[in-house]
Amino acid sequence: MQATTSPGIDPWRLEILTVRGGARTSGERSAISRDVERGLLLRLGPACYVERGSFLALDPEQQHIVRIRAAVAASPEPLDVSHWSAGVLLGHPVLRLRLRTVHVTIPEGRDLHRQGVTPHRHRLGEHEIVMVHGIRVTSIARTVTDIAGASSFEEGVMVCDRALLLGTSRALLEEAADAAGDRRAARRIAQVVAFGDPGGESAAESRYRVSSMRAGFEPPELQHRVLLRNGRDAWCDAWYRRSDVGVEVDGEQKYLDPGMAPEGAGMAVLAEKRREDDLRLQMRALIRPGWVQSGSPTLIRSMLAKVGMQPTRPRTAIEAYLERARVSRPRPTWRPSPR
Numbered sequence: 001m002q003a004t005t006s007p008g009i010d011p012w013r014l015e016i017l018t019v020r021g022g023a024r025t026s027g028e029r030s031a032i033s034r035d036v037e038r039g040l041l042l043r044l045g046p047a048c049y050v051e052r053g054s055f056l057a058l059d060p061e062q063q064h065i066v067r068i069r070a071a072v073a074a075s076p077e078p079l080d081v082s083h084w085s086a087g088v089l090l091g092h093p094v095l096r097l098r099l100r101t102v103h104v105t106i107p108e109g110r111d112l113h114r115q116g117v118t119p120h121r122h123r124l125g126e127h128e129i130v131m132v133h134g135i136r137v138t139s140i141a142r143t144v145t146d147i148a149g150a151s152s153f154e155e156g157v158m159v160c161d162r163a164l165l166l167g168t169s170r171a172l173l174e175e176a177a178d179a180a181g182d183r184r185a186a187r188r189i190a191q192v193v194a195f196g197d198p199g200g201e202s203a204a205e206s207r208y209r210v211s212s213m214r215a216g217f218e219p220p221e222l223q224h225r226v227l228l229r230n231g232r233d234a235w236c237d238a239w240y241r242r243s244d245v246g247v248e249v250d251g252e253q254k255y256l257d258p259g260m261a262p263e264g265a266g267m268a269v270l271a272e273k274r275r276e277d278d279l280r281l282q283m284r285a286l287i288r289p290g291w292v293q294s295g296s297p298t299l300i301r302s303m304l305a306k307v308g309m310q311p312t313r314p315r316t317a318i319e320a321y322l323e324r325a326r327v328s329r330p331r332p333t334w335r336p337s338p339r
Helices: 026-037 052-056 060-074 083-090 140-150 153-165 170-179 186-195 203-214 265-281 297-305 318-327
Strands: 016-018 041-045 048-051 102-106 117-121 129-132 135-138 221-227 233-240 245-247 285-287
Touching (some): 016 060, 026 041, 026 048, 041 052, 048 060, 060 102, 083 135, 135 140, 140 153, 140 170, 140 186, 153 186, 170 186, 203 233
Parallel strands (some): 102 117
Antiparallel strands (some): 016 048, 041 048, 129 135, 221 233
16 A cells, blocks of 8 residues: 655656667676676666665655556567556555556467566557556556456455546446456456445545445445534544444554654644544544454454444345445545645
8 A cells, every 4th residue: 555655756757777689888788787786776677777775765656666667668569557557657555465566458369478567468448548657557447447357346446436536437437347348357347336435535444345344234424524622624434324433444644654744643643633532522432443454344343343333134235335335425625645
């Protein structure tokens, strides 16, 4: 997932040294080899090197951007960046285990064997390509369907929520899902698009909603507006209306990311504690699952049981969540966090 931004280093400007064909003299090649041996340069792939210290100072998402640039620079033919690599470039939440290689889409029948690059074979129309810093990248709608089709339901919901939150229409996502109808995962892709909710402002919140459904609870209302004692509005991540139980999905980013905690982690924790105290006065109970708990129906069931909530009988079906998603809207004051 996205973490703190490394100050002073732009992954789009970090120089990549390529050694391909006759692009370098023998002396330059020898100098690069010596710098690799001395630990000054890091090899990112075939004939691509980067300054080691600067690269290691980047967070994993920024490092992946550099790896994408290196793969594109080293390729003799244009690459169409897709799946989780496209997700990183488009601002979607991506699990870091997906960042081990650069993901690209190639036509059926074409082979691509290159270190650090994972090919996916699907049809890809030119209308499904956008340009990001001069790199060919699958569009937001196509990226959602690719990830939903190649990963778990939960991961698909994470990127679908973000696409809707950023303003992509559900109709456009449905068109992309229809176009993927010949894939083996077509049913899951369609369910992900129907389940997607623009009220899911973080990957952990998206995971929580999936876990809530799997645990058998009623669909919560996302971004529930609460009037605090000081007269200001607050937004609770989720709220179960019938039980009057709120949910604040906790993550480290709000405390550690300078963009979200400009006064430091300590002040961010204090401000969040005061906000939580006020929220608790406006509802019967409040739970605070973290990243791990948000992905576990068992743990969510246990946390809600402690505040007197039990799964519905009969268990709430997915259709109730799909209906809630269709009428959901983003929080009016939401703004993307700086990166």
